[in-house]
Amino acid sequence: MRAGDQTAAWLSFTGCLIAVFMQMIDGTIVTTALPSITADLAASRQAQVLVVSGYALAFACTLLTAARVGELVGRRGMFLWSVVAFTAASVWCGMSGSAGELVAARVVQGIAAGGMAAQTIAIVTASFPRARHQQVFAIYGAVAGFAGMVGPILGGALVLADLFGSGWHAVFLINVPLGSVTFVLAWRHLRLGRPIRRERLDLSGAVLSTVTLFALLFALTGIQQNGWRTGLLVVLAGAFGCGALFLVRQRREERRGGALLVRFDVFADRRFAVGSVLVTVFFGVFTAFVFAVSITLQEVLGFSPWRAGLLMTPFAVGACAGALASPMLVRRWGVRTLTVGITAYGIFVAVGACYLHLTNGVVSVPLVVGPVFLAGLSVGVFFVPLQPIMLSGLEQRQMDAASGLLPTIEQIGNALGLALLSALFFRAHTLAGSVTMFAAIAVVALGLGALTFALREPA
Known part of the structure; x- marks a missing residue:
């Protein structure tokens, strides 16, 4: 790699790392702020759970489709739009005036986080030669691991600091400067070629995969919280059924030479x-x-x-x-x-x-x-x-x-x-x-x- 290309790769990688830090801490930072949110917004027990799980479910269910969309329209554009959406959703979270509004904003935030996360591995592997992969993944893993662990600590510190009287709002608004820096770094230094082949998105496959993942994760989350209840087992069985349909459809598309959501x-x-x-x-x-x-x-x-x-x-x-x-x-x-x-x-x-x-x-x-x-x-x-x-x-x-x-x-x-x-x-x-x-x-x-x-x- 030439010196200029190396500099651009490392600067764009820095933007990816900030994005990883944001999406990881937002999975846990809200936990220590939840009592303050509950008191301020009069959130019910169900709303409290959804503030946490809504983000996680939306994040997980978006990844496969977001990765495929990024492959079709370009990783750079998909990443940039996801950063903008995540930052805007964070502002919405921070400005929410009711528990229901906060839950909706968290779902949008989770979808945008999935859009960012689904591009990261492809961006890293395309930006650096294989000889560098161990090094860059080590840095990536260190940032992701640290962010996942530091989220509750940072959330508690922000609530206690009460910067400018922001209280719990700060746990979301902190993403505004971070998202802005991420966007600038990616806009200026992320250099990826446009997709060579124009293919269509398998909408039916995207819907089936999303429904499968949502049902699976919803059922597993419910089992963890409430035990092996009949309704949750029915949802789990439905997830396996939808997953089987998804696999059959993907195999059929593969035999036809069509566009695949998952490459087996x-x-x-x-x-x-x-x-x-x-x-x-x-x-x-x-x-x-x-x-x-x-x-x-x-x-x-x-x-x-x-x-x-x-x-x-x-x-x-x-x-x-x-x-x-x-x-x-x-x-x-x-x-x-x-x-x-x-x-x-x-x-x-x-x-x-x-x-x-x-x-x-x-x-x-x-x-x-x-x-x-x-x-x-x-x-x-x-x-x-x-x-x-x-x-x-x-x-x-x-x-x-x-x-x-x-x-x-x-x-x-x-x-x-x-x-x-x-x-x-x-x-x-x-x-x-x-x-x-x-x-x-x-x-x-x-x-x-x-x-x-x-x-x-x-x-």
């Missing part, structure tokens, strides 16, 4: 196929872990949200450190880096479960800071190299398909793992329930360590 040939690559299983299970385990930590610290041990966030800060710092160190470790150990990372994480979680059991829930903060940091370090070492390794055997056109497929797999893993693990092991928010949940997470993580042996070394 990416699963013919062993690294991508095995990596997809690892990603799905890991995101389920990790989301369940974050949920269990939050419930354990606040409801079982009586920590304030602010103190719980501070206790988990070493985990976020460790994850960033592991992410940044991972390219060097992969060059030295190859795919065994993933084995070491996820196995170490499972061991640390198991040690944590034993510690809670032996101390009967009495936590010494100075004593646990080190293990918490090392657990985060292990997560960064495992997850960040996983993405470039599983993408290493794909062609650029397959990368375009993976740009929406991979984050969709992650979102399904989020909902699936949280629903199954919490429903099976964590129905009672007690100390015994916490110990059981962490033990289950540790067992699954160690199982992932064994599965990493099925991965091939990248060329």
Whole structure:
């Protein structure tokens, strides 16, 4: 790459990183602001849930279609319009005068976030040569991981600071300067060619995939919150039915040589196929872990949200450190880096479960800071190299398909793992329930360590 092209690539990548930071923190930043929102807008319990889940559902259900639209009309334009929509929706959220209006604004914000996220992998892989992918994905993973963990802390800080009397509104309005910087960087420096082939969007496939994902994630979220109720099982069965119709339609389109919403040939690559299983299970385990930590610290041990966030800060710092160190470790150990990372994480979680059991829930903060940091370090070492390794055997056109497929797999893993693990092991928010949940997470993580042996070394 020429010096000018390198500079443009890194500046546009910076814009992508800010976008990733925004979309990640907006999934969690609202949690600590929810009591203030509830008091100000007189939000019902259902509205409170929708303020959080409406964003997540809209985000996940948009990814596949947004990735395909970006492939057809151009990644640059799709990314820019999504940034504008996300920033405008954030202003709408911050200016909402009722709970219903805020829920609607959050859904629009989630759709726009999905539009940004669905372009990121394709933009990164097209902007940098393969030799740089480990490095840029390490930075990407560090930012995403840190943003996901720091969201509740930042939300609490903004509400407490009450800047210019903004209160909870600031957790959304903070996206205005961030979105503006993102737009300027992408507008000036994102250089991607226009699509070579003009194809149509498979509208029927887009509708079927959206309905399938919505029903699946809605049912899993409901199971996590309310257990295995008949209505939710019916919705889950409907999701599988719609998913089967979607697969049949995609196979038919493939035989006809038509436009596909999902390219199944990416699963013919062993690294991508095995990596997809690892990603799905890991995101389920990790989301369940974050949920269990939050419930354990606040409801079982009586920590304030602010103190719980501070206790988990070493985990976020460790994850960033592991992410940044991972390219060097992969060059030295190859795919065994993933084995070491996820196995170490499972061991640390198991040690944590034993510690809670032996101390009967009495936590010494100075004593646990080190293990918490090392657990985060292990997560960064495992997850960040996983993405470039599983993408290493794909062609650029397959990368375009993976740009929406991979984050969709992650979102399904989020909902699936949280629903199954919490429903099976964590129905009672007690100390015994916490110990059981962490033990289950540790067992699954160690199982992932064994599965990493099925991965091939990248060329």
